[in-house]
Amino acid sequence: MAKKCVGCGAILQSTDSTKEGYITKEDSVMCERCFRIKNYGDYKSIVKDNNAFINILKNIDRKDLVILVMDIFNLPSSLDLIKENINNDILVVLTKRDILPKVLYEERLLEYVKNYNINYIDSVIVSSVNNYNFDLLMEKIDRYRKTNKVYIVGYTNAGKSTLVNKIIKNYSDMLPSIVTSMLPNTTLDSIEIAFKDITFIDTPGLLNESSIEYYVDINTLKKINPKKTIKPITYQVKSKQCICIEDLFKINLSNNNITIFISNALKLDRYYKDKEIKDLEEKKIEVRKGEDLVIPGLGFIKFTKNELVKVSVIKGVQVYTRKSLI
Ligand SMILES: Nc1nc2c(ncn2[C@@H]2O[C@H](COP(=O)(O)OP(=O)(O)OP(=O)(O)O)[C@@H](O)[C@H]2O)c(=O)[nH]1
Ligand SMILES: [Mg+2]
Incomplete structure (x- = not known):
């Protein structure tokens, strides 16, 4: 059987340096790309077609337990x-x-x-960084699995590989080997990790083309992905104003009390007249009291009054409203 990279799951090959899984030494277990991500934080983008991932999902045996991982800060609009x-x-x-x-x-x-209307048997909130709720997670895995295979699925960057690594680190003597990063499509093919009598199968994430992550460069990606607890910022708006998140997003509104949840590394500015930001697409959207305006990949804004607002975002990013999360 062809050997797979322990970091990303790609089939190892030594013939084409531009393709995934490239190694220079025949006995390497990790591809060049993973080696560079792991040791230098250096990233070579490989954009995968979602069809390859969908095929992996389709081939999961009906009896195996599936863990659907979602980034709490970046919940998808649909599943x-x-x-x-x-x-x-x-x-x-x-x-x-x-x-x-x-x-x-x-x-x-x-x-x-529950709003996603999926048939799920249970749910749990965890943090791989703070090691929060992992005992509860393990208890649930054992309670619900009917076979020894447990699949980890979800959108890219949700934290799937980090979760598997954390389980291995917490509950075994093995060293976690899957490579993780804040950039899209870190895991390229399924990776099997044997753990006691379970085999965890980490899978590549689905790409979300309506997220800002899909459209920005690496430096911006590093800024928009929060690394620390977010400090929400509240604005009382009593006249025509606009609030800008760097040159990535602008909202025009005139009467509201809003709280913005974005990475602390991003700069927020309020202007009392309109400010032009080039290359953004304008749209109007009605946000109701008790709803969040979600900017996928960037964060969300909680509203306390109904208002028809104008937002400007990178073309392709699909802003939407949802019942407030917080
Ligand atoms: N703050 C915080 N960051 C996390 C947590 N879990 C994962 N991350 C970070 O989220 C980013 C993505 O993590 P990965 O584990 O590579 O995500 P993935 O779902 O495997 O992504 P793909 O392989 O691209 O599908 C990395 O920068 C992780 O360090 C967490 O619990 N808290
Ligand atoms: Mg991964």
């Missing part, structure tokens, strides 16, 4: 692609709890998952 392609028992894991403020109703976050 249709997942719903359409797997028919298994699903355990939902909301991860990156450490990114959201300490004080909040976790029940409300768990409740939110």
